Amino acid sequence: MGILELENVSLVLNNQAILDGITLDIWEGHIHAVVGPNGAGKTTLAAVIMGLKGYEHFGGEIRFDGQSLRGMSVSDRAKAGITMGWQEPARFEGLTVRQFLNASSRNGKDSEIEEAMAQVGLRPEVYLSRAVDRTLSGGERKKVELASILVMKPRLLLLDEPDSGIDVASLENIFNALKQLKRNGATVLLITHSNAVLRQAEHAFLMCCGRQIMKGDIEKILPYFEGECIPCDHKNRPLVETEVPGL
Numbered sequence: 001m002g003i004l005e006l007e008n009v010s011l012v013l014n015n016q017a018i019l020d021g022i023t024l025d026i027w028e029g030h031i032h033a034v035v036g037p038n039g040a041g042k043t044t045l046a047a048v049i050m051g052l053k054g055y056e057h058f059g060g061e062i063r064f065d066g067q068s069l070r071g072m073s074v075s076d077r078a079k080a081g082i083t084m085g086w087q088e089p090a091r092f093e094g095l096t097v098r099q100f101l102n103a104s105s106r107n108g109k110d111s112e113i114e115e116a117m118a119q120v121g122l123r124p125e126v127y128l129s130r131a132v133d134r135t136l137s138g139g140e141r142k143k144v145e146l147a148s149i150l151v152m153k154p155r156l157l158l159l160d161e162p163d164s165g166i167d168v169a170s171l172e173n174i175f176n177a178l179k180q181l182k183r184n185g186a187t188v189l190l191i192t193h194s195n196a197v198l199r200q201a202e203h204a205f206l207m208c209c210g211r212q213i214m215k216g217d218i219e220k221i222l223p224y225f226e227g228e229c230i231p232c233d234h235k236n237r238p239l240v241e242t243e244v245p246g247l
């Protein structure tokens, strides 16, 4: 069963259709990706799923565990186990990495916090006492955020452009963390315009101009996304859907 189901979701902002008829099934325990060029509506879709201010008035239906998310507050969504990692992670002035991860952790165990840090490539002895502020680089903050997500153990995780601000060597750490999340049974929705990130997913949706263009096997989507996506006449094309071997 889909842990998250979107049915014909649409959103109009400033008299513009930003999302137009998005229907997605996100299967529990799997890694999915939403891909598409800049401006396709990917981040907007995440904002609607998270219930952020200004994005509440969508058309269609979004269900988590079979329950409508319409009208549910951001904090109630968080309590239900829905978490989002941001393209530009927040700063927490005055908090050390240890305090921040402790606050995010389900059980506050030092061993688990250090394990999560190691998984994302942060050496605890170097980073535990650092402040989560501008003295950390964007990439380091991104890793701290990912470690916080690992100790939080979300049921559904949306990650917007997880590779932005991350160097190639650190990308492996991010991908390790994704594998760990999957082992823990989490469901992940990657939002990306990167082929490397798309390759981490088991199933993908291609978006363009607020519409879904293709869904299914990433091998079928990769070449399309690489070669055919811009410029395009996607607005007028029917949805292409493919089977994923083994799913």
Ligand SMILES: Nc1ncnc2c1ncn2[C@@H]1O[C@H](COP(=O)(O)OP(=O)(O)O)[C@@H](O)[C@H]1O
Pocket (backbone or CB within 6 Å): 013, 014, 018, 036, 037, 038, 039, 040, 041, 042, 043, 044, 045, 054
């Ligand atoms: N609050 C808003 N008001 C008006 N237009 C918006 C708003 N948020 C996003 N948009 C527009 O929606 C489109 C999709 O944006 P976005 O979801 O950020 O795309 P992506 O994440 O795929 O790059 C863009 O044209 C953007 O300008």
Ligand SMILES: [Mg+2]
Pocket (backbone or CB within 6 Å): 042, 043, 044, 160
């Ligand atoms: Mg975006």
